[in-house]
Amino acid sequence: MKALAIQGLQKTYKGGTQALKGIDLTVEQGDFFALLGPNGAGKSTTIGIISSLVNKTGGKVEIFGHDLDTALVDAKSCIGLVPQEFNFHQFETLLQIVVNQAGYYGVPRTIAKQRAEKYLKQLDLWEKRNMPARTLSGGMKRRLMIARALMHEPKMLILDEPTAGVDIEIRRSMWTFLKEINRQGVTIILTTHYLEEAEMLCRNIAIIDKGRIIENTTMKGLLAKLNNETFVLDLKRETEAPVTLTGFTHRVLDDHTLEVDVAKDDGLNPVFDQLSAQKIQVLSMRNKANRLEELFVSLVEAGRNGGEK
Template identity: 55%
Template sequence: MKAIEIKNLTKTYANGIQALKRIDLEVEQGDFFALLGANGAGKTTVIGILTDLVNKTAGEVKVFGHDIDKDFSVAKKFIGVVPQEINLNIFERAIDILVTQAGYYGIPCNEALPRAEELLKRLGLWEKRFGSPRTYSGGMKRRLMIARALIHEPKMLFLDEPTAGVDVEIRHEMWEYLRERNKAGLTILLTTHYLEEVEQMCRNAAIIKGGEIIMRDSVRKLLTFMDKEVYVVSVQHVKDITTLSQYKPVVVDDTTLEIEMSRKETLHDFVARLAQTGMVLTDIRPKGHRLEKLFLEVLNK
């Protein structure tokens, strides 16, 4: 059984905009899946339909085998969602937000409180449990939304741009926590603009453009579509680069070059060729993220 099965999903908004055009998508149980796309591509609409915040126009959606047209209330129990926009009630205390959310899933207070304690402690919010989200930083609000999404112990978590506006340290802590939950069996579907994270965290990904899925594969395979890689090469002093012409070198400054390498070429050969020029290599690293480039290439097609 798949965690998510989507067939011919279509959504046309009241203003006539067709946000989704008969998309098909499957997500395996236990996957860490990325849904990529530019703003307005349809990512949030997919999550909205899966969480009953958007009415679909046509198509079939199953969550852990449960058809949302027939038994959405059962399907909803499998899902936790962290939305893109902060949607916390700013007049309530953090602990009450979690206990209330549990109540919506039919979980009484006495069961919800220990769960809330565990989540708030794990996400570093326990000390602030009686504070309202008004007094929280952006990162704390995001973590509280993650705790809220997990209070009913769902099997699948939707994260819609969860790290937008979160500082680097908190973002890494959040990813560490989510990786830990994924290893424990939680299926995660993620939309993000940080493609570096997708490259590091996700196993499978789909790219959505103009309401259509234009690519769906493992992140590893998607990366193989990239046949070129740009490297930033640091040397003690840049010298004559004519013998490096096959790598299309660009001199950035006195100590830095940028070169392009195809998948057929090896770094070993390049380093040997560089040594022949008399330049002393001090550092070499890929420029930018490969997935980001692929993403831009695909979107610009």
């Protein structure tokens, strides 16, 4: 079953800005789906329309088969939203915020309190339950919004940059949590600027730019398109002779650092062989950029160049 089916979705804001130019998108039930794009590409507008915070100007959106135009209540019941901005009442306590949110969905108070305990504990916020939300750190506020979005136990969770400004430790614990609820059957749609996050969590991906979907495929399929990777090598050298690498584009950054572009089919062995022959030892090696990041940049640039023709 399709968790989300979007056809020809358009949005033109009052000032005339055309944020979405007729996008089509499908997310299957149980998927962990990444919606990526540069700032102003139309990600938040798309999420805003799906979650009824933005009025569309054209197209059709179905959530678990419920059309937003004809079955809004059923469609809304299926979604939990974690927005980009903190949008809870800063003076309310965590418990009030999550229990009230359940109430808006018609969850009885006794059940809401049980769920509040469950999700606040899972997200390490239970100790703070009687504190006003404004006293929380940024990472805690992000987790509070996830707990709030889960209070009516939605079939689909939409997260708009959920880990923005969160330190790596908390980010990783949030990834573990999200993977677990996805494993339990919740469909997840994620937007993020941390491409490592999308690569690690998501099975399918769409890239949006200037209101159009420029790529919609599986994560594996997308990464398979990566023809070149740039590696940074830390070297230990016994001679002062210049490094030579035949057949590879490379740049010597300093006496001990070399940057090499490697085609996917060539592999790294010839690089190591040539360096060993020059009595140069490779101490360590890393990707210059995240693999998905390289693809993302090249796809967006290709889309823009194509659009300018």
